[in-house]
Amino acid sequence: xxxxxxxxxxxxxxxxxxxxRYISHLDLNRVMLRAVQKSGxxxxxxxxxxxxPYITFALPLSLxxxxxxxxxDFRLLDDDEDMDAVPAMLxxxxxxxxxxxxCCDAVHKPADITAAVYTVELSVSPDADAAVDxxxxxxxxxxxxxxxxxxxxxxxxxxxxxxxxxxxxxxxRCDGGxxxxxxxxxxxxxxxxxxxxxTAFSAYCRTELYSVITREKILIKDGxxxx
Amino acid sequence: xxxxxxxxxxxxxxxPGRYVGGELxxxxxxxxxxxxxxxxxxxxTYEVGMSHLGIKILYSQFNERDYLWCERVxxxxxxxxxxxxAHGVPLYALESGDALSAFDFIGFTLQYELSFTNMxxxxxxxxxxxxxRDRHELFNIVVAGGPCAxxxxxxxxxxxxxxxxxxxxxxxxxxxxxxxxxxxxxxxxEFLRRASHIRGVYVPALYDVSYHDDGTIAAVTxxxxxxxxxxxxxxxxxxxxxxxxxxxxxNIEIIHxxxxxxIFRGCIRGxxxxxxxxxxxxxxxxxxxxxxxxxxxxxxxxxYDEVSLSSLSSSDYSDIVPMLxxxxxxAERENVSLSLPSLRVxxxxxxxxxxxTTVRKSGLTFAPEAGSQRLRDAxxxxxTEDELIGTCSVxxxxxxxxxxxxxxxxxxxxxxxxxxxxxxxxxxxxNTFYATENRARGKSVRVTAxxxxxxxKPFTPFQWEPQDTVEMLQDKQRHIKAHIHSRKISYSYHDxxxxxxxxxxxxxxxxxxxxxxxxHERGIRFDSWGDCFSLSAxxxxxxDCGIDPAFYANRRRSFDEILxxxxxxxxxxxxxxxxxxxxxxxxxxxxxxxEQCAGCGxxxxxxxxxxxxx
Numbered sequence: 001x002x003x004x005x006x007x008x009x010x011x012x013x014x015x016x017x018x019x020x021r022y023i024s025h026l027d028l029n030r031v032m033l034r035a036v037q038k039s040g041x042x043x044x045x046x047x048x049x050x051x052x053p054y055i056t057f058a059l060p061l062s063l064x065x066x067x068x069x070x071x072x073d074f075r076l077l078d079d080d081e082d083m084d085a086v087p088a089m090l091x092x093x094x095x096x097x098x099x100x101x102x103c104c105d106a107v108h109k110p111a112d113i114t115a116a117v118y119t120v121e122l123s124v125s126p127d128a129d130a131a132v133d134x135x136x137x138x139x140x141x142x143x144x145x146x147x148x149x150x151x152x153x154x155x156x157x158x159x160x161x162x163x164x165x166x167x168x169x170x171x172x173r174c175d176g177g178x179x180x181x182x183x184x185x186x187x188x189x190x191x192x193x194x195x196x197x198x199t200a201f202s203a204y205c206r207t208e209l210y211s212v213i214t215r216e217k218i219l220i221k222d223g224x225x226x227x
Numbered sequence: 228x229x230x231x232x233x234x235x236x237x238x239x240x241x242x243p244g245r246y247v248g249g250e251l252x253x254x255x256x257x258x259x260x261x262x263x264x265x266x267x268x269x270x271x272t273y274e275v276g277m278s279h280l281g282i283k284i285l286y287s288q289f290n291e292r293d294y295l296w297c298e299r300v301x302x303x304x305x306x307x308x309x310x311x312x313a314h315g316v317p318l319y320a321l322e323s324g325d326a327l328s329a330f331d332f333i334g335f336t337l338q339y340e341l342s343f344t345n346m347x348x349x350x351x352x353x354x355x356x357x358x359x360r361d362r363h364e365l366f367n368i369v370v371a372g373g374p375c376a377x378x379x380x381x382x383x384x385x386x387x388x389x390x391x392x393x394x395x396x397x398x399x400x401x402x403x404x405x406x407x408x409x410x411x412x413x414x415x416x417e418f419l420r421r422a423s424h425i426r427g428v429y430v431p432a433l434y435d436v437s438y439h440d441d442g443t444i445a446a447v448t449x450x451x452x453x454x455x456x457x458x459x460x461x462x463x464x465x466x467x468x469x470x471x472x473x474x475x476x477x478n479i480e481i482i483h484x485x486x487x488x489x490i491f492r493g494c495i496r497g498x499x500x501x502x503x504x505x506x507x508x509x510x511x512x513x514x515x516x517x518x519x520x521x522x523x524x525x526x527x528x529x530x531y532d533e534v535s536l537s538s539l540s541s542s543d544y545s546d547i548v549p550m551l552x553x554x555x556x557x558a559e560r561e562n563v564s565l566s567l568p569s570l571r572v573x574x575x576x577x578x579x580x581x582x583x584t585t586v587r588k589s590g591l592t593f594a595p596e597a598g599s600q601r602l603r604d605a606x607x608x609x610x611t612e613d614e615l616i617g618t619c620s621v622x623x624x625x626x627x628x629x630x631x632x633x634x635x636x637x638x639x640x641x642x643x644x645x646x647x648x649x650x651x652x653x654x655x656x657x658n659t660f661y662a663t664e665n666r667a668r669g670k671s672v673r674v675t676a677x678x679x680x681x682x683x684k685p686f687t688p689f690q691w692e693p694q695d696t697v698e699m700l701q702d703k704q705r706h707i708k709a710h711i712h713s714r715k716i717s718y719s720y721h722d723x724x725x726x727x728x729x730x731x732x733x734x735x736x737x738x739x740x741x742x743x744x745x746x747h748e749r750g751i752r753f754d755s756w757g758d759c760f761s762l763s764a765x766x767x768x769x770x771d772c773g774i775d776p777a778f779y780a781n782r783r784r785s786f787d788e789i790l791x792x793x794x795x796x797x798x799x800x801x802x803x804x805x806x807x808x809x810x811x812x813x814x815x816x817x818x819x820x821x822e823q824c825a826g827c828g829x830x831x832x833x834x835x836x837x838x839x840x841x
Contacts, residue, residue, distance in 0.1 A: 019229070019249025022237060023478045027244065031478055037562070038530030051562065052532075064238045093530055095251045095478060126235050126314070210235050 007044060008076040010083060011106035011227070012090065016067045020097025025060040028098075032072060035093040041086065044075035058110035058226065059186055059218055062193060067215040071226070073106050107227045108220055113187035115167055117217040118194045122201070123177035125208040134178040137205040138171045149200045162200060165192050186218065228255070228324045236310040244479035245273035246307060248321030252475040252529070254290040254297070255322050261296040263406055265289055266320050266330040266353075268300040270337070270345035271755070276301045277475070278483035280537065281336055281373065285394055287471035295402065298322040298330075299475070302345045303352070305753065311352065318352035327353020331405065332368050334398075335386075337375035340732035341725060341755035343382050346371070347747040350385070357747065359387050359432060365408060365415045370401070376429075377506055378685040378792040381735035381743060383431035387419060390427055391795060392459030392506075393492070395469050397427035423453040427460030429795060436737050436791075442778055444736065444789040458796040459506075463834040465492065465513045470521050473528040485533040485566075486525040490518055490550070494539035495820035495836055497827075499607045499811050500596070500638065502684040503539055505804075506797050508827060509835035510543075510820060515550045522554060526563050533564045541567045542574020545821075545839075551582035573614045580625065591622050594633040597641075598648030604814045605640045607807070612652065619656050623663040628670045630656055636703040636720075637681040637695035639811060646703045649676060650710035650718075657715045674716045678707060680726035684733050685792045686799065688807035691784040694730040696777075697723045724762040728754060730780035736791040739779070742772045800828035 016023070023031060036043060036053045045051050058071045076083070086103035094100070124132055141147075147162040168183040184192040194213050202209045218226040229237075229247045237243040258264075267286055269276025276282060282299065289297035298320035303311060311318070317326035327333055333355060335346050350357045355367050362369070371379065372390035379389045390397050401422055408418040423430040433453035437445040449455055462468040474486065493510035494503065513521075522534045534554075536544075544550060551565065558565055567579070572593045595615055597603045603610060619630055634649045653676040660672035680700045683692045695703070700723035711718055732739065746768045753759035769776050784790065786805050793801075803826060810817060817825050820836045830837045 019244075019247040020478065022243040022247050024244070027479045030480060030484070034476060034530030034532075036530075037532050038527065045562070064243070093251070095249055095476075097249050097478075126232075 008081075008083075009073065009106045010043075010076045010086070010103055011071050011073050012086060012100050012103045014070050014072065014098055014100040016061060016065075016070055016098055018097035020095055021064055021066055023097075024063045025057070028061075029055070029057070031095070031098065035090050036074070038093040039089045041074075041089060042076065042078040042081060044077055056110070059113055059116065061215060062195065062213075065213045065215055069215055069218050071218070073110075104227065111188050112220040113218055113226055114185065114189075114221050115183050115219040115223075116186035116215055117181065117183050117219065119214045119216055120180040120182060120194055120198065121174060121177065121212040121214075122180070122198065123175075123210050125210040128208040130207070132205055132207045134205065134207075134209075135171070135173045138178045138180070138201065141201055141204050142169060142171065147197075147200050149196050151196060162192070162197060165190070166197070181216075183219070228322070230316060230319055230324045232314060232316055233311075236314060240306045240310060241304065242273075242479060245301065246303065246321075248299075248324075250475050250478050252473050253299075253322055254286070254475075256290075256296040258296075258323065258325075260293070262294050263296075263332070263402060264325075264330045265295060265297040265332040265334060265402070266300050266327055267297055268327075268333060268335045268346070268349055270302050270335055270342040270349060271753075272304055273301040273477075274479070274481040277477050277481045279336065279338065280487050280489060281394070283471055283474050283487075284469065285398060286475070287473065288395060288469045289399070289402075292399075294406070296322075298325075300327060300349065300353070302349055302753070305759065308348075308352065317354045318349055328355050328367060331366060332370055332402065335369070335371040335373075337371050337373040337379075337382075339755060340375055340381075340729050341760075343375075343732060343743060344746055344752045344754055346382065347385060347743065348752040351747070357385055357744070359385055362387070363415065365405070365413070365418055368405065368415070368418075370398075372398070374502065374506060377502070377795060377797060378734065379429065379431060380436075380737045380791040381732050381739035383737050384740035384744070386431065387415075388422055389429040389431065390460070391429055391457055392427050392797070393461045395462055397425060397460045400425050401428060420451050420453070423451075423457075426458055429457040431737075434794065438738075442738075444791060447789070447794045449794075456794055456796045459798060461507075461511075461798075461832065462492070463511060463832060465489075465511045466517045472521075472524045474525065476529045476531070483535065484531075485535050486522065486529055486531040487535050487537050488518055488522045488525065489513070490536050490538045490541060490544050492538070493835065495543055496540060496609065497607055497807070497817055497819060497825060498596070498609075499605075499688040499807055500635065500681060500684075501539075502687050505686045505799055505827075507539070508798055508829035509832060509837045511835040512545060515546050515553055518550055519553045519557075523557055526561065532562055533566060534558070535566045535568060537568065540571055540574070542570050542579065547574075548578055548582070551579065555582050572610045572618050577621065577625075591619075591627055591629070592631040592633065593618070595652065596633065596635050597638060597645060598634060598650070598652050599645045601814050602638060602641055602645040602648075604816050605811045606638055607811070607816050609816055609819065612655070615652070616655060616659050619659050620663050623660050623666045623672075626667050628660065628667050629673045629675075631675045631677065632656065634676060634678045635681045636678050636707070637700050637726075639681075639683075639689055639692045640814070641703075643703070643706055646706050647710045649678060649707050650712075650716070652676075653711065653716045653718075654713055657713050660715075672715050675719065676707070676711075676716060677719045677721075678704065679721035680723045682726050682730045682733055685790065686797050686804070688804045688811060690734065690790065690804065691786060691788075691808065693783045694727070694780045696781055697727050700726070722757070722760075725755065725760055727776070727780055728760075728762065728765055731776045732779075734791070735779050738774060742768050742774050745772055798827075798829045798832060803827045 056073045083103045087100040090100045198211045300320050370388040371386045376389045419430045435448045439445045491512040493507040683689045704720045
């Protein structure tokens with residue numbers, strides 16, 4: 001490895017959609033490593049036995065979710081490298097379902113993340129037994145004072161009340177169902193997966209649901225965007 | 228692109244990434260801009276099929292033609308199949324999302340016999356009639372190639388055309404013929420008749436098979452002017468043969484997740500159990516500069532940082548050290564590691580090892596195949612115990628402490644002493660570790676002995692041999708176990724039930740088509756997967772069809788019996804195979820192609836190793 005005068009902590013923001021919704025976090029890591037290798041970007045590599053470009057993701061995304069706000073961090077070794085050129089370099093090496101929007105110096109630490117904003121589009125699954133009007137059901141569901149759910153944790157299953165953890169939620173009618181915009185805790189201290197909410201609502205209205213969940217924004221304290 | 232409706236159930240199945248396409252390098256064309264569509268089907272899961280080199284070569288080659296669009300289709304795992312059937316979604320190709328029934332050609336690659344039932348299941352899931360005689364139009368032409376096409380008789384009723392040998396030229400010739408026939412408006416039968424005159428094309432419907440009362444074949448009679456013998460195709464100049472500059476790079480992890488460079492075809496060795504060693508004769512190498520350029524291009528286009536230098540026996544490449552030197556030149560600079568699978572015990576040297584930049588010392592794998600020298604000579608493995616021990620000693624001194632040894636049981640001429648010698652050889656390797664002065668300190672040695680069951684295959688000197696019965700194989704498995712006394716040795720063996728079924732199909736005839744169809748109707752598929760395989764279900768099928776599977780697996784054939792594949796010609800003569808079989812019974816080895824020509828018949832192709840200076 002050659003001498004470098006400076007190292008810049010770079011962060012790209014990218015979207016994950018279409019076929020790439022179905023790539024797991026581990027597979028995403030491999031896809032990104034190959035894209036970095038193919039692009040020829042000069043980034044810092046680990047120095048162990050199995051040297052590889054060092055990349056990190058701030059907040060893993062569940063399989064099946066769409067996102068418009070994923071981030072990946074790496075250390076750019078060549079300080080002459082034009083950060084504005086990085087998105088195009090990577091996009092040429094990525095499947096169409098992953099698009100890099102921007103590349104900037106990393107400002108916040110992933111540990112600063114406190115919440116994430118999701119859009120959840122719900123419709124009655126084609127496999128469901130009967131048609132249900134989801135909007136009124138959702139309105140009454142959201143007015144419940146507590147929603148007890150089973151949550152998988154490192155120490156096993158735990159029952160938690162979801163209601164106070166929903167930081168913000170608005171619902172509107174949409175084609176075939178209901179669209180929610182909701183803010184949930186995310187980051188190192190507490191993480192609530194929106195599918196917990198979907199499962200609880202599905203049980204509440206006794207209907208099998210089909211959901212499309214999109215992560216729209218990642219936030220730090222005071223609702224500031226994570227950049 | 229996948230059909231929109233699958234989104235509703237994709238999250239209910241394991242690994243939905245298998246079913247969506249959209250990978251880097253996938254070729255998406257405009258339907259209206261092509262006139263012929265080819266569905267390249269691999270009758271196993273995405274991860275297995277995407278690891279196969281043949282599909283990568285032909286996919287890229289076909290898609291270079293403007294008029295042709297080749298897409299990929301894999302067998303959905305049972306959970307996805309259940310969802311697709313429940314929702315009425317037909318099996319679709321990953322590029323367009325169109326059902327199999329929308330394709331001009333539906334092509335299967337047949338890599339192992341236990342995938343035959345998946346082929347039938349994929350056709351029916353795709354809305355295509357499984358029997359060739361139920362497909363009347365000049366459309367949905369079902370073709371198949373790959374090593375199992377060398378005895379296609381057990382699936383002759385389902386496939387319109389088999390491609391024998393290597394597909395690079397013959398596939399396209401048949402596609403061109405199809406386009407001409409379509410514009411002339413000729414029938415499917417006439418197309419098949421014309422196709423049968425292309426070298427490498429076998430149209431099973433144009434051959435009538437009659438049987439003796441004892442079930443053996445009386446005659447195979449060509450009809451409508453089809454040739455008496457069908458000869459395989461092969462590419463004689465590997466440097467000029469098509470090789471892709473890019474692969475479809477999967478988004479999910481597959482079995483062989485790396486760039487692959489084929490360094491030569493064929494094998495000089497002539498191990499008597501190995502079908503590939505005979506089917507792909509003669510050995511034809513690529514030159515060092517072509518290999519280096521192709522590897523380099525592939526890495527740059529895919530982003531892979533590992534290249535596997537693939538062949539049947541990579542250390543037999545004639546310029547191995549110069550090749551590795553040239554590759555390392557750019558590979559090290561670009562952080563690409565090289566791996567050489569299929570190393571022989573006698574091809575393992577410091578010189579080679581030092582150039583393999585893979586730093587992970589995971590372990591070494593060798594295949595002595597038999598425990599005793601006598602049996603290794605009988606199967607013509609041509610590896611001595613001294614070579615194995617010497618190689619292990621070099622490896623142990625170089626820091627390795629794990630060795631995997633692959634063996635086969637049930638080989639012709641095998642005795643129980645030979646079987647016990649498998650355990651003894653593993654013990655000698657353990658002892659070698661402790662006798663190695665500068666072995667890795669503080670580490671314990673681990674020797675894995677793995678025994679699979681021998682399956683006699685067509686076009687090998689053992690094509691006349693009976694397979695051991697399942698009981699005999701299990702006896703031998705226990706015998707090995709009883710002779711292992713060290714905890715440093717771990718022992719595993721391959722399920723003999725699946726080997727039995729493999730043996731039935733490998734040397735089966737057309738009478739098995741009935742069983743295949745019945746098995747399909749009963750929902751049998753994924754026979755090569757332990758989760759799905761059931762020998763008892765298959766035995767019931769055979770019973771209901773009045774077929775004795777032992778007739779195919781456990782019966783010794785005489786040299787003058789007409790074998791189901793005798794009208795197919797892979798370039799090697801029957802006289803040579805008989806000669807080799809006799810030498811096996813005398814425990815006599817045959818020198819490899821570079822030492823001395825064994826007169827197998829492949830000389831007639833006028834190239835490759837047959838024309839090298841010795």
